[in-house]
Amino acid sequence: NSIYKHIKASVSNRKRLLAVLIDPDKMAVNHVASFIFKLNASKATHIFVGGSTVNGSITEDIVKEIKEHTQLPVVLFPGDTNQITNKADGILFLSLISGRNSEYLIGKHVKAVSELRGTELEVIPTGYLLINGGNETAVERVTETKPLDQSNVQCIVDTAKAGELLGKQLIYLEAGSGAKEHVALDVINQVKKELNVPLIVGGGIRTKLQLENVYESGADLVVIGTAFEEDESFFEDLKK
Numbered sequence: 001n002s003i004y005k006h007i008k009a010s011v012s013n014r015k016r017l018l019a020v021l022i023d024p025d026k027m028a029v030n031h032v033a034s035f036i037f038k039l040n041a042s043k044a045t046h047i048f049v050g051g052s053t054v055n056g057s058i059t060e061d062i063v064k065e066i067k068e069h070t071q072l073p074v075v076l077f078p079g080d081t082n083q084i085t086n087k088a089d090g091i092l093f094l095s096l097i098s099g100r101n102s103e104y105l106i107g108k109h110v111k112a113v114s115e116l117r118g119t120e121l122e123v124i125p126t127g128y129l130l131i132n133g134g135n136e137t138a139v140e141r142v143t144e145t146k147p148l149d150q151s152n153v154q155c156i157v158d159t160a161k162a163g164e165l166l167g168k169q170l171i172y173l174e175a176g177s178g179a180k181e182h183v184a185l186d187v188i189n190q191v192k193k194e195l196n197v198p199l200i201v202g203g204g205i206r207t208k209l210q211l212e213n214v215y216e217s218g219a220d221l222v223v224i225g226t227a228f229e230e231d232e233s234f235f236e237d238l239k240k
């Protein structure tokens with residue numbers, strides 16, 4: 001369990017972690033090398049691979065290609081069981097605890113076991129909360145669950161804490177890929193105060209200032225996808 005150990009150690013040492021999200025649907029295999037070249041020169045510490053609507057085996061091809069070009073841990077962030085490949089290093093085993101769709105709470109997980117059996121993937125139990133970022137995102141559409149309202153801070157805090165008490169090793173506050181607004185700083189702050197496990201925040205973070213604010217508010221690991229998809233020069237702002 002070296003990925004999780006490293007995250008825990010980084011939290012203790014107050015080291016900020018940054019995951020770049022690669023959506024296999026939006027990245028051609030022949031573009032991976034040049035993308036990873038820029039990523040390697042940046043402050044990124046992890047590469048997450050996944051998406052809400054990826055089909056078939058393209059995840060495996062993308063992961064193989066990523067692994068050719070980097071030493072960073074590659075962690076699956078799957079929208080569905082067909083995105084599981086043993087070519088990655090680990091997997092966020094996400095339970096969508098903000099919603100009440102049993103498929104995304106436990107159903108897909110049961111189906112995933114036959115895919116996971118026999119792989120060496122480090123499985124990291126993760127409580128996943130969808131928070132309203134001001135627009136309907138793919139997570140909401142695909143999972144058919146409503147996001148939690150940003151103004152209902154107590155509900156978000158209690159949901160996150162319930163996840164921890166259920167044994168989730170990470171809590172992920174997700175505004176959804178391409179969210180108009182990222183998770184509010186106050187929400188991040190209140191959740192962080194209650195949690196003893198590392199906190200991941202993602203969705204709608206597009207600038208260096210937003211990234212800084214999200215860390216200051218208590219995020220241990222931040223996930224950014226869209227900003228790099230739209231403009232790879234963002235890597236320049238985040239040089240090592």
Ligand code: 1GP
Nearest residue numbers: 177178202203204225226
């Ligand atoms: C989405 O949290 C991630 O699952 C990243 O979101 O694409 O908006 O950066 P963005």
